[in-house]
Amino acid sequence: MRKVFINEDKVGLVFKNGDYQRVITAGKHWIGFKEKVSNFELSQPFYAPISLDFLLKDNVLAAMLTIIDVKDHELILVYENNNLRTVLNPGRHAYWKNVLNLTFIRVDLSKIYITEKISKNLFISPLLSGYIRSYEVATYEKALLIVDDTYIKILDSGVYRFWKNETTIKVIPADLRQLQLEISGQELLTKDKAGIRINFYTQYKIIDIKKAMLENNGFEKQLYILMQLALRTYIGMYTLDQLLEQKENIASIILDLVKAQATSLGIKIINCGIRDIILPGEMKEIMNHVLVAQKRAQANSITRREETAATRSLLNTARLMEDNTMLYQLKEMEFVEKIADKIGEITVNGQGGMVQQLKDIFAVRK
Numbered sequence: 412m413r414k415v416f417i418n419e420d421k422v423g424l425v426f427k428n429g430d431y432q433r434v435i436t437a438g439k440h441w442i443g444f445k446e447k448v449s450n451f452e453l454s455q456p457f458y459a460p461i462s463l464d465f466l467l468k469d470n471v472l473a474a475m476l477t478i479i480d481v482k483d484h485e486l487i488l489v490y491e492n493n494n495l496r497t498v499l500n501p502g503r504h505a506y507w508k509n510v511l512n513l514t515f516i517r518v519d520l521s522k523i524y525i526t527e528k529i530s531k532n533l534f535i536s537p538l539l540s541g542y543i544r545s546y547e548v549a550t551y552e553k554a555l556l557i558v559d560d561t562y563i564k565i566l567d568s569g570v571y572r573f574w575k576n577e578t579t580i581k582v583i584p585a586d587l588r589q590l591q592l593e594i595s596g597q598e599l600l601t602k603d604k605a606g607i608r609i610n611f612y613t614q615y616k617i618i619d620i621k622k623a624m625l626e627n628n629g630f631e632k633q634l635y636i637l638m639q640l641a642l643r644t645y646i647g648m649y650t651l652d653q654l655l656e657q658k659e660n661i662a663s664i665i666l667d668l669v670k671a672q673a674t675s676l677g678i679k680i681i682n683c684g685i686r687d688i689i690l691p692g693e694m695k696e697i698m699n700h701v702l703v704a705q706k707r708a709q710a711n712s713i714t715r716r717e718e719t720a721a722t723r724s725l726l727n728t729a730r731l732m733e734d735n736t737m738l739y740q741l742k743e744m745e746f747v748e749k750i751a752d753k754i755g756e757i758t759v760n761g762q763g764g765m766v767q768q769l770k771d772i773f774a775v776r777k
Contacts, residue, residue: 546582557581608689622677
């Protein structure tokens with residue numbers, strides 16, 4: 412016989428020739444020379460050195476243990492003093508009773524929704540994060556929740572977490588902000604067969620996410636084609652001159668053409684318009700010639716109007732001087748002053764008035 416001591420924080424299992432004999436607790440014990448004692452910490456989970464099912468046949472040992480059976484589709488969250496300590500995977504687990512303040516939360520991984528009372532702070536814990544899949548929907552977005560290829564519901568902005576299992580989950584976001592679609596370099600023919608290129612823009616918003624994302628395949632491409640067809644329909648109805656004159660009205664006309672069809676795509680067109688109308692090189696040259704001719708005609712018209720006005724003014728002045736001798740003399744003095752400004756020296760004699768002599772000097776002799 413020999414004596415062994417078991418501390419208060421430990422439990423001993425006695426084995427003889429590898430076979431389990433009994434359990435011994437804190438205190439002094441006598442064991443046979445062929446018996447061996449394995450010590451176990453009461454503060455730690457009990458990891459059986461042999462088959463746990465065989466050990467549990469000892470009612471004394473079984474009464475000292477809490478047995479946790481975890482199924483294949485389950486997890487067990489182990490809390491010590493209300494703090495998460497570990498996560499138990501499928502299998503059989505044992506803990507010593509009446510030692511630690513332990514609580515257990517059983518999780519069913521066969522479902523996707525996290526319905527257990529678990530603090531959100533633990534979702535990013537290394538112990539738990541591997542069992543969770545997370546999706547974030549931005550403030551300016553909504554999203555479709557698809558489970559096993561079946562539409563479930565629309566998700567508002569926020570963070571969504573689901574248990575990780577064989578169920579497939581898709582979260583398809585949609586941007587609810589005002590978006591812009593550019594139709595660049597669209598080549599079109601006018602009614603008079605003039606080839607032009609148009610850069611067109613469309614501003615729109617998604618108003619029905621289910622229609623846009625589920626009921627239509629590529630709503631943006633479909634909107635692009637709608638705008639293309641509307642432009643072709645509209646541009647082909649007018650000549651180039653008419654088109655350039657009505658360029659400002661194109662937005663409202665195109666908007667009316669595509670409004671109903673855009674609604675069926677789950678979107679609303681807010682605004683649209685032509686950014687540029689690009690003419691071919693030859694057409695540009697022709698238009699420049701036309702513009703130059705128009706400007707020249709305008710300049711000639713203005714010149715003729717001014718000449719006519721000047722002639723009319725001279726005629727009115729002549730009529731006034733004919734009726735008023737004093738006004739005639741003042742005009743003669745003005746005439747002499749202008750000549751004096753341009754000639755250094757003028758010699759006159761006493762024959763006739765000065766103005767009359769100047770007239771004789773500059774008069775053309777016949």
